[in-house]
Amino acid sequence: MAIDVNKITETIYWTDITEGCKIEASGNSKLFNTGDWRVDTPVFIAEKCTQCLLCVPVCPDSSIPVNNYKRADFDFAHCKGCGICAKVCPSGAIEMKMGER
Ligand code: SF4
Ligand code: SF4
Numbered sequence: 001m002a003i004d005v006n007k008i009t010e011t012i013y014w015t016d017i018t019e020g021c022k023i024e025a026s027g028n029s030k031l032f033n034t035g036d037w038r039v040d041t042p043v044f045i046a047e048k049c050t051q052c053l054l055c056v057p058v059c060p061d062s063s064i065p066v067n068n069y070k071r072a073d074f075d076f077a078h079c080k081g082c083g084i085c086a087k088v089c090p091s092g093a094i095e096m097k098m099g100e101r
Helices: 084-088
Strands: 040-044 094-098
Antiparallel strands (some): 040 094
16 A cells, blocks of 8 residues: 555654664554454453353453453454454353454
């Protein structure tokens, strides 16, 4: 996809650029909301959940937060909608819906 240079509003001076444009630090999921890429969306049905926590370790994006040994709703800033959590849930407490929430 071509970048429309007329829409770039941020001014970056040469003094802000690293020597040789080296990338000096790794990326961090706190800085990148990879949930923007999500195509489908898991829906948590709390009434059906038995808190077995099977869904938590299988999530490749660590998008199922746990507080006091209980899972909470999804972290949609990072969930990519792969559906693995819905597949492993033995209680039908996660349903996949088409589309990004
Ligand atoms: S796998 Fe299903 S029942 Fe178990 S904690 Fe996750 S949502 Fe709840
Ligand atoms: S849909 Fe995939 S990325 Fe999102 S919470 Fe479930 S396992 Fe994690």
